[in-house]
Amino acid sequence: xxxxxxxxxxxxxxxxxxxxxxxxxxxxxxxPGCGDFAVLAAFYKVLxxxxxxxxxxxxxxxxxxxxxFPYFVNSHxxxxxxxxxxxxxxxxxxxxxxxxxxLFGGDGDGFSIGGNHLDHGARKNVRMTYVIMDxxxxxxxxxxxxxxxxVGYKSKTDPLGAVDQPVNPIxxxxxxxxxxxxxTHATQINHMIQMIERAMDHNGFSVIECxxxxxxxxxxxxxxxxxxxxxxxxxxxEKKWDGTPEDELRHDVTDEIAAYRLANVPFPGLFGVFxxxxxxxxxxxxxxxVENTRDRLGNPTDIQLLQATFDRMK
Amino acid sequence: MxxxxxxxxxxxxxxxxxxxxxxxxHNIRDAVIRLAGNSQDGIQTAGALLARLAGRSxxxxxxxxxxxxxxxxxxxxFQVRIGSGEVLSxxxxxxxxxxxxxxxxLDHIGFLKEGGVLLYDSDQVQPDLEDKxxxxxxxxxxxxxxxxxxxxxxxxxxxxxxxxxIAAIFHLDADKLKGxxxxxxxxxxxxxxxTALMAFQAGYSYPVGNxxxxxxxxxxxxxERGVGQVTMDGNQALAYGLIAAGVRYGAGYPITPWxxxxxxxxxxxxxxxxxxxxxEDELAAVSLALGFSYAGYLSVTGSAGxxxxxxxxxxxxxxxxxxxxxxxxxxxxxPSTGLPTNVEQSxxxxxxxxxxxDSPRVVLAAxxxxxxxxxALEATRIARxxxxxxxxxxxxxxxxxxxxFGEPDLKSLMRAPHPDLSxxxxxxxxxxxxxxxxxxxxxxxxxxxKYPVVTGLEHDEMGHPTGRPPLHMAMTAKRRRKLQxxxxxxxxxxxxxxxxxxxxxxxxxxxxxxIREAVDRARERGKSVSSIHLRHLxxxxxxxxxxxARFDRIVVAEMNDQGLYGYGQLATIxxxxxxxxKISSLTKTDGLTFRVKEILQGIM
Numbered sequence: 001x002x003x004x005x006x007x008x009x010x011x012x013x014x015x016x017x018x019x020x021x022x023x024x025x026x027x028x029x030x031x032p033g034c035g036d037f038a039v040l041a042a043f044y045k046v047l048x049x050x051x052x053x054x055x056x057x058x059x060x061x062x063x064x065x066x067x068x069f070p071y072f073v074n075s076h077x078x079x080x081x082x083x084x085x086x087x088x089x090x091x092x093x094x095x096x097x098x099x100x101x102x103l104f105g106g107d108g109d110g111f112s113i114g115g116n117h118l119d120h121g122a123r124k125n126v127r128m129t130y131v132i133m134d135x136x137x138x139x140x141x142x143x144x145x146x147x148x149x150x151v152g153y154k155s156k157t158d159p160l161g162a163v164d165q166p167v168n169p170i171x172x173x174x175x176x177x178x179x180x181x182x183x184t185h186a187t188q189i190n191h192m193i194q195m196i197e198r199a200m201d202h203n204g205f206s207v208i209e210c211x212x213x214x215x216x217x218x219x220x221x222x223x224x225x226x227x228x229x230x231x232x233x234x235x236x237x238e239k240k241w242d243g244t245p246e247d248e249l250r251h252d253v254t255d256e257i258a259a260y261r262l263a264n265v266p267f268p269g270l271f272g273v274f275x276x277x278x279x280x281x282x283x284x285x286x287x288x289x290v291e292n293t294r295d296r297l298g299n300p301t302d303i304q305l306l307q308a309t310f311d312r313m314k
Numbered sequence: 315m316x317x318x319x320x321x322x323x324x325x326x327x328x329x330x331x332x333x334x335x336x337x338x339x340h341n342i343r344d345a346v347i348r349l350a351g352n353s354q355d356g357i358q359t360a361g362a363l364l365a366r367l368a369g370r371s372x373x374x375x376x377x378x379x380x381x382x383x384x385x386x387x388x389x390x391x392f393q394v395r396i397g398s399g400e401v402l403s404x405x406x407x408x409x410x411x412x413x414x415x416x417x418x419x420l421d422h423i424g425f426l427k428e429g430g431v432l433l434y435d436s437d438q439v440q441p442d443l444e445d446k447x448x449x450x451x452x453x454x455x456x457x458x459x460x461x462x463x464x465x466x467x468x469x470x471x472x473x474x475x476x477x478x479x480i481a482a483i484f485h486l487d488a489d490k491l492k493g494x495x496x497x498x499x500x501x502x503x504x505x506x507x508x509t510a511l512m513a514f515q516a517g518y519s520y521p522v523g524n525x526x527x528x529x530x531x532x533x534x535x536x537x538e539r540g541v542g543q544v545t546m547d548g549n550q551a552l553a554y555g556l557i558a559a560g561v562r563y564g565a566g567y568p569i570t571p572w573x574x575x576x577x578x579x580x581x582x583x584x585x586x587x588x589x590x591x592x593x594e595d596e597l598a599a600v601s602l603a604l605g606f607s608y609a610g611y612l613s614v615t616g617s618a619g620x621x622x623x624x625x626x627x628x629x630x631x632x633x634x635x636x637x638x639x640x641x642x643x644x645x646x647x648x649p650s651t652g653l654p655t656n657v658e659q660s661x662x663x664x665x666x667x668x669x670x671x672d673s674p675r676v677v678l679a680a681x682x683x684x685x686x687x688x689x690a691l692e693a694t695r696i697a698r699x700x701x702x703x704x705x706x707x708x709x710x711x712x713x714x715x716x717x718x719f720g721e722p723d724l725k726s727l728m729r730a731p732h733p734d735l736s737x738x739x740x741x742x743x744x745x746x747x748x749x750x751x752x753x754x755x756x757x758x759x760x761x762x763x764k765y766p767v768v769t770g771l772e773h774d775e776m777g778h779p780t781g782r783p784p785l786h787m788a789m790t791a792k793r794r795r796k797l798q799x800x801x802x803x804x805x806x807x808x809x810x811x812x813x814x815x816x817x818x819x820x821x822x823x824x825x826x827x828x829i830r831e832a833v834d835r836a837r838e839r840g841k842s843v844s845s846i847h848l849r850h851l852x853x854x855x856x857x858x859x860x861x862x863a864r865f866d867r868i869v870v871a872e873m874n875d876q877g878l879y880g881y882g883q884l885a886t887i888x889x890x891x892x893x894x895x896k897i898s899s900l901t902k903t904d905g906l907t908f909r910v911k912e913i914l915q916g917i918m
Contacts, residue, residue: 022763025765025767026778054759054763054765055756055757055758055759055760055765056756056757058756070767070769071767071769071778071779074763074764074765075765076754076755076756076757076758076765076766076767077765077766077767077768078608078635078767078768078769079767079768079769079770079771079779080601080604080631080770081601081627081628081630081631081770083597084597084598084601084628085601086598087565087593087597087598087599087601087602087605088601088602088604088605088608089605090591090602090605091563091565091591091601091602091603091604091605091606091607091608091609091613092605092606092608092609092756093605094563094589094591094602094605094606095563095589095605095606095609095610095611096609096610096756096757098757099609099756099757116594116595116598117594117597117598117601119594120593120594120598286584286589289584290584290587290588290589293584293585294584294585294587297585300585302557302586302728302730303724303725303728305585305586306554306557306558306724306728307724309554309582310544310554310721310722310724312497313366313369313544313545313546313550314369314370314542314543314544314545314721
């Protein structure tokens, strides 16, 4: 955070306030009623609150309905290939500490075709904010089973009902070593905003699983967590560290084992921050390696370095 | 290759008291020395030290090695050709064979030319002394090394002992060699350096002269180079070429024979303020590299054929989104795991066509170790200018071969890596139809307030997705046209030998040396043979048809299969491009580099 803030501060001052209007780009191609509209609205809200330099915002995505996100945000952006958005974003993040890297995608992108990259992005703790809009179905290709579809879900690829156990995203992220893991719901806009803000303030690989309903192919999927539809939006009760007896029972977000326990709560599960720790980022570790190496060498110029290498090969 | 007469005058094995000073002097221009042993014996180290010495002495040098793909051990060779004139190939035959084991002797004696010297470890090898074609020099290499070093080193150090023997036989500069040994082992603890120097001294002071009647010395070089020489292998030249070209970021996944490029970049780039990431797989590697490039730092990824296959989807994105990227393919024998430690040029089709859709990219191939350095520079120049992925083809023979070449003029060649983050004026378009794409990396202020999205979906000039038929046609043409512009600016390679002429050999990549040597030998015999070597393979340079028109026949020599229709990969492409029935094909798939005589037989 400190490096990116410092670098951002070095940029020329933003001439105008960053408004929703300035952030709006193409009209979303999502179906009417899609949960992703709310995620986009929450993201605009966060950007309006934070007033980041406009040119330093980068919105990246892979492939899927939700991955169309970059077209709908007026910021630098890239729409990449299916499943590989985490390494793309890692490259942007590692090369450019001055940028704010936001990554959006769906459950197929994040947990299936890109599942391995999610693990390694988490393990390496590359600084970025990744919102996974989980709708439990492949919507763009029109209703096939997704890695988070529950057993029994009837899709075009499982007409008799899905038989494979779904991925538990929170447990996957915990096991992989993600340093910020939260869960939210697209109908709970304030909670979403809160989670996105906490994720972007986290210095590391921060991931939010956001349940976002596909009204076309899995309507009502997340009603059990939507109070307006008679469900319960169960919040994680985080420790306040106030020394009270009731605080003993609250969740310590740095407690990995406790986070697993919360992640095991059956569907619709709990919402809020499951886990957060401040393990050093790859960004910081690599930067330190560069600084130490260059200090040791006496901060030579590029040509001095290469010339010295060639002199040794004479 | 001019020492047989001298070698045939060697006395074999006889133990005399003749001192070296009495030996008849004989100057040689060129010697091929093959060291044959097992991979754990360090023969690569000994051979590389010889190559480095030759490079430092302003001699031409070229090496060739085979490494077994087993994890540890197995037969291995390292061959050094040192010459006072131009050395083009690692040599068809050895003048000097060093055999550490019986299997080394049996496997490689056929490679020794008649009259050549077999230097063997008499503790391990029992040669057929009845075969009078060779000169036999037996030295108790194992015994003497153990005796010299003693203790726990056992026979480790045989390689350096043999280096001492060779230094004595060829009157190499022992002080320079000791300096190189110190450099080579200097990073380790002092006792290792001392042990190595002891082994060297033991070999160097062994009275090997008693077994020889001729004193060998390389001729002094007649022509002086204006600059000094540097000695390195192809993967080093390639990595340092990329650094010179301002590449500061990259990502890869280990695979033979590409790994050493990424190892070098991983340790070197931080010194320049950059970073090389070891990714979790090939797909992540190319994606990370595209992230770096998108962020404004032209970056590199690389692999060998199997890994490139995994990267091809993302390379299609680079073509579509028009992101510059260097993709190195250090080719090996394929398909699949194939021949991991052998050489082949069978990934040309993959480089040109490997992706989906119409996905134009540029393909270059390096011809020599030196050319690995300069082709890396050319690849980055093209990638930046045309905002395109560029394949840089090398192969396993270039990767591990050590050559000496004139030191590059870094002052004039080095490029700065910084991204262009200047504010972009009103009217900026990421994908203009009437000019080449110039991306605005993130961090660039857009004066108009409209920020660009780079995309793999077909798009309009602003990057908005569109499936409109006229736009897909126009954008496909835009992406193709820039490579046609590149073709128009590329220089036509020079013909080596006479033009017009009878036979024109066409080559690409590491076959450069053997082809050129074949031209020289054919011309010595009065044959009209010339050659042309292509660095730019896709697009091809304009005007090749005029060159082809001046020859009666064109033979494309390449290390890949003749395919279903009898033509190698480049030959097929040239025939398709020029509809020229004069083009024929000379291919081979034994996993070894071309021998000069194979090319001569192929065209005679």
